[in-house]
Amino acid sequence: MLDIVIQISLVMMSLALVLNLWRLAVGPSLPDRILALDTMYINSIALLVLYGLSKESMLYFEAALLIAVMGFVGTVALSKYLLRGDIIE
Numbered sequence: 001m002l003d004i005v006i007q008i009s010l011v012m013m014s015l016a017l018v019l020n021l022w023r024l025a026v027g028p029s030l031p032d033r034i035l036a037l038d039t040m041y042i043n044s045i046a047l048l049v050l051y052g053l054s055k056e057s058m059l060y061f062e063a064a065l066l067i068a069v070m071g072f073v074g075t076v077a078l079s080k081y082l083l084r085g086d087i088i089e
Contacts, residue, residue: 006054013050017043034078041071 020043023036045064052060081087 003054006050010047010050010054013043013046017047030082034075034082037078038071038075041067041075045071 017040020036020040024033024040027033027036045067048060048064048067052058052064077087
C-alpha cells in the first residue's frame, strides 16, 4: 500500500516541478521567477525524499539536505540582489 502512495506522490511532485518550471520561464516579473525557483528547490527535495523512501536508501536524504542548504543560500542571494542591486556589501 505504501509503495502505491509513494508512486502517486512522485507523479504529483513531478507535475508540480514541471508547472514551476513553466512559471520560471513565463513568470510576469522577477519576484515571481525567484519564488518559482525557490519552490522548485522544495519540490526537488520532496522528490529526493520520496525516491529515497521507495529505494530504502539514506543517500538520497543527504542529497536532499544539500539541496536545501544551496536553495536557501541561493534564494537569499537573489533576494538581496533584487532589493539592493549588490550581493556583497
